[in-house]
Amino acid sequence: MSYLVPAEEVVKAYVELRERMIALLRGLPEDAAQIIVPHCPEWTVQETVSHMMGVPEAIMLGDMEGVAGEEWTQRQVERHRGDSLKDLADAWEAQGPQFLQILPNIPQPTLSQFVFDVTSHEHDVRHAVGQPGARDSVAVTVGLGFIKTVIDSRDGIDIAEVNESSVSTFDLFRSLGGRRSREQIAAIGLDVEYVEKAIDPLPYSIPIIPIPE
Numbered sequence: 001m002s003y004l005v006p007a008e009e010v011v012k013a014y015v016e017l018r019e020r021m022i023a024l025l026r027g028l029p030e031d032a033a034q035i036i037v038p039h040c041p042e043w044t045v046q047e048t049v050s051h052m053m054g055v056p057e058a059i060m061l062g063d064m065e066g067v068a069g070e071e072w073t074q075r076q077v078e079r080h081r082g083d084s085l086k087d088l089a090d091a092w093e094a095q096g097p098q099f100l101q102i103l104p105n106i107p108q109p110t111l112s113q114f115v116f117d118v119t120s121h122e123h124d125v126r127h128a129v130g131q132p133g134a135r136d137s138v139a140v141t142v143g144l145g146f147i148k149t150v151i152d153s154r155d156g157i158d159i160a161e162v163n164e165s166s167v168s169t170f171d172l173f174r175s176l177g178g179r180r181s182r183e184q185i186a187a188i189g190l191d192v193e194y195v196e197k198a199i200d201p202l203p204y205s206i207p208i209i210p211i212p213e
Contacts, residue, residue: 001149001152001159002109002149002152003144003145003146003148003149003152003159004108004109004112004145004146004149005112005138005141005142005145007104007108007111008104009138009142010108010111010112010115010142011100011103011104011111012138013115013119013137013138013139013141013142014103014114014115014118014139015100016137016138016139017115017118017119017122017134017137017139018092018096020122020133020134020137021049021052021089021092021122021125022089022092022093024125024126024129024131025049025085025086025088025089025092026085026086026089028045028085028129030084030085030086032045032085032129033045033046033084033085034046035128035129036128037124037125037127037128038124038127038128038211039120039124039127039128039179039207039211040121040124043077045085045125045128045129046080046083046084046085046088047077048121048124048125048128049085049088049092049121049125050076050077050079050080050081050083050088051073051076051077051121052092052118052121052122052125053080053088053091053092053095054073054075054076054077054079054080055076055114055117055118056095056099056102056103057076057079057091057095058072058075058076059099059102060095060098060099060102063075109146109149109150112142112143112145112146112149113146115139115142115143115146116142116143116146116147116177118139119137119139119140119142119143119173120143120177120179122134122139123135123174123179123213124179127211127213132213135170136169136170140169140170140173141169143173143177144169144172144173144176147173147176147177147198148162148163148176150202151176151198154201157194157197157198161191161194162176162198165189165190166189167188167189167190171188172190174213175188175190175195176195176198176199177199177204178199178202178204178205178206178207179207179211179213180206180207180210180211181206181207181208181209181210181211182206183210184210184211184212185206
């Protein structure tokens with residue numbers, strides 16, 4: 001069964017997220033650029049945002065060799081090495097008209113996967129700079145829908161564990177998205193072993209140390 005949000009809503013979710021992030025970046029002091037992102041400890045805020053706006057840029061440039069791999073992602077970061085947060089906000093805004101012509105043509109589930117990734121990083125950055133928000137956004141719903149679809153496509157794991165949970169959409173999204181530790185997952189009432197099994201084939205894992213949000 002597919003839990004993917006309809007494509008037009010996914011596009012809207014990205015547009016809203018992009019606007020939120022541009023506003024957030026323009027409101028931050030420039031030294032926030034060098035804050036380490038706890039959920040992505042190898043990256044600063046500046047590097048994380050370079051990736052967030054760098055994926056659409058890579059698509060527009062036709063830079064798709066090794067798509068979704070580490071080298072592909074690192075090229076996005078290096079392309080904006082030294083840019084200020086204002087520079088990144090301006091570039092992200094400027095790419096809008098062209099990329100928003102392309103976005104509706106990206107097929108599912110790739111479209112939802114793209115929004116899942118950028119939404120995960122929105123909340124990574126928000127946590128790093130101490131500005132939580134948008135936890136009830138459409139983008140969070142899109143992201144959870146993508147994860148649920150991936151889980152439900154596999155044998156030997158019952159999506160009912162997620163569907164019947166009373167845990168909030170945001171907490172499910174962060175837990176199943178590899179952003180919550182075993183202790184945090186257990187504290188909100190999710191089965192830790194289930195979550196470990198659910199995300200085992202995905203390109204992330206449960207963090208060892210809790211990162212309170």
